[in-house]
Amino acid sequence: MFADAQATDYNPHFCDNRSGACMKSVPFILDRRLYDLLQEEGRTQFTTRELRDAYAKHLKGTDFRLGDVRRYVYEQIRRLLRAGWLVPDEERRKRGQVYHLQPIPPHLQLELIDNGFENCFKQPDKEKLTASKPKQAATPPPSSLDAQTYLEGLFKEIKLDLLSSMGETERYKQLLDEMPHLRDQVGYEYQGAKDRSSRLLGHLRAVENTLKAVASER
Numbered sequence: 090m091f092a093d094a095q096a097t098d099y100n101p102h103f104c105d106n107r108s109g110a111c112m113k114s115v116p117f118i119l120d121r122r123l124y125d126l127l128q129e130e131g132r133t134q135f136t137t138r139e140l141r142d143a144y145a146k147h148l149k150g151t152d153f154r155l156g157d158v159r160r161y162v163y164e165q166i167r168r169l170l171r172a173g174w175l176v177p178d179e180e181r182r183k184r185g186q187v188y189h190l191q192p193i194p195p196h197l198q199l200e201l202i203d204n205g206f207e208n209c210f211k212q213p214d215k216e217k218l219t220a221s222k223p224k225q226a227a228t229p230p231p232s233s234l235d236a237q238t239y240l241e242g243l244f245k246e247i248k249l250d251l252l253s254s255m256g257e258t259e260r261y262k263q264l265l266d267e268m269p270h271l272r273d274q275v276g277y278e279y280q281g282a283k284d285r286s287s288r289l290l291g292h293l294r295a296v297e298n299t300l301k302a303v304a305s306e307r
Contacts, residue, residue, distance in 0.1 A: 117172060117197040120205030122147050123165055127190060134178070134189045137163050148206065161206050172197060181274030240300040247296060251289040258282040 126132065126143050135143075141162045145155060166188060169175040173194045178187035193199065202208075261279035265272055 114196050114198045115172075116200060117168075118200045118202055120165065121201040121203050122205070123162075124199075124201055132190065134187055136185050136187055137166060138185070140166065144206070151207065153206070157209075158206065161209055165205075183273075183277060236303050237300065240296055240303060244293065244296045244300060247289060247293045251286060251293055254282055254286040254289055258286050 122144060123140075126140065126147075132143075137159065141155070141159045144162050145153070145158050148158070166175060170177070170188070174191055174197070175188045176191055178189060180187070258279070261275065261282055265275070265279060
């Protein structure tokens with residue numbers, strides 16, 4: 090369905106030959122398994138559940154929870170919607186929403202990664218198991234400088250995510266105020282954006298407080 094992604098020299102701008110207009114290329118990281126599923130013949134439309142089940146089949150031999158697969162696939166669908174690679178069906182549903190696959194937007198600079206799901210869900214489990222085992226040898230704690238550098242980077246990353254989520258929430262609210270008849274169709278998306286903003290704000294406060302504690306030790 091799509092040409093296989095290949096490593097190319099990064100072009101910061103894409104020019105539309107028809108209009109002559111140029112737009113900035115946007116890097117887009119995508120799970121290789123998911124990309125392969127999108128290329129399968131006949132997969133022009135699907136629901137979250139259908140894509141989840143298809144993705145789960147490729148995880149045989151690994152430990153996973155189906156609920157985690159659904160959350161992961163749903164988040165990827167949201168990213169594809171924002172990028173314009175997917176569009177929702179005209180008939181909006183609270184459950185079983187149908188999505189239609191579109192040609193890959195030409196401005197996306199596609200980068201495929203392996204083990205996207207495992208990196209999101211399995212690594213924390215491994216860290217918990219490691220933490221529960223008796224320590225064989227004492228590991229020297231990171232220096233305050235290293236911890237502060239890490240926390241400052243994490244703070245900036247979460248802040249950017251929070252601003253993006255808050256912007257999405259604000260726009261949904263404006264749209265629903267202007268077109269209240271769409272509340273049944275996109276109300277759950279609006280609530281999801283609000284919930285995401287609240288969680289990110291909590292993460293930001295936790296990192297900020299930890300950063301203050303580290304700074305006070307120096």
